[in-house]
Amino acid sequence: PRHARAVFRPPATGFIGFIIYGVYAIARCLDLIAPYMRDVLQIDPGMNAYINTFRAYFGNFIAGIAFGIILDRTTSKILACQITTGLAVVLLFCMTMLPTAGAIWHTLFVICLCGVVISYFGAYVTAFSLLEGANVPKKITGSIIGVAISIGFLPDIIINYLSNYLAEVYGIGQGCIYLLFVGIGHGIFAIIIYQLFGRYLKRLNADNPSSG
Numbered sequence: 001p002r003h004a005r006a007v008f009r010p011p012a013t014g015f016i017g018f019i020i021y022g023v024y025a026i027a028r029c030l031d032l033i034a035p036y037m038r039d040v041l042q043i044d045p046g047m048n049a050y051i052n053t054f055r056a057y058f059g060n061f062i063a064g065i066a067f068g069i070i071l072d073r074t075t076s077k078i079l080a081c082q083i084t085t086g087l088a089v090v091l092l093f094c095m096t097m098l099p100t101a102g103a104i105w106h107t108l109f110v111i112c113l114c115g116v117v118i119s120y121f122g123a124y125v126t127a128f129s130l131l132e133g134a135n136v137p138k139k140i141t142g143s144i145i146g147v148a149i150s151i152g153f154l155p156d157i158i159i160n161y162l163s164n165y166l167a168e169v170y171g172i173g174q175g176c177i178y179l180l181f182v183g184i185g186h187g188i189f190a191i192i193i194y195q196l197f198g199r200y201l202k203r204l205n206a207d208n209p210s211s212g
Helices: 002-008 011-028 033-039 045-073 077-097 103-133 138-152 155-207
Strands: none
Touching (some): 011 077, 011 103, 011 138, 011 155, 033 045, 033 155, 045 077, 045 103, 077 103, 077 155, 103 138
16 A cells, blocks of 8 residues: 555656557557548558558557657657657648548558657657656656556557447548547647646756756
8 A cells, every 4th residue: 555655646657647648549549540541542452451560560660769769869858759749640630631532642641640650659658768857766666657557558448439439420431530630639638748747847856956
């Protein structure tokens, strides 16, 4: 019980958890993309498979390396993550606005999709590095990350149910568009939590200069 109180007491636990939740929800809001490209955009099945393989595997690999290097060189990790998440939000919105007919629009859709994948995963993999300045005892850092992940992976339940509901009620086409807007909302939510966490860290470091 004492250890549990120590883990849940730091505000960083909730901040990191809900940041991961907002960013990871973007990933789950792409669940209808493959059938959308197949049934609505009518993209070639082979190309569709390549694109979704990139979405599932290679985009994450690229983002992990690229954003690790970027964060090592930036003075504000939170601002970098906000910009990254904001880019994902903008690209998601572009995907909802693009016409469904025409090769040029299909190409732009795929480019936006790849940009979203790299952006959200870059923010996701770097979220844990934000614990550095939160003045959290090292002996409970692992437990805090475990709790944060438990919060962050809630979209596996929530978004999974929602995507099935939207597809059944509105069909793949409109259901996918609605789900992308849900992703936009979660991205904005993550940006707000980043901002609140940044303010908390500034107050913390002002009260405890040695922690910065």
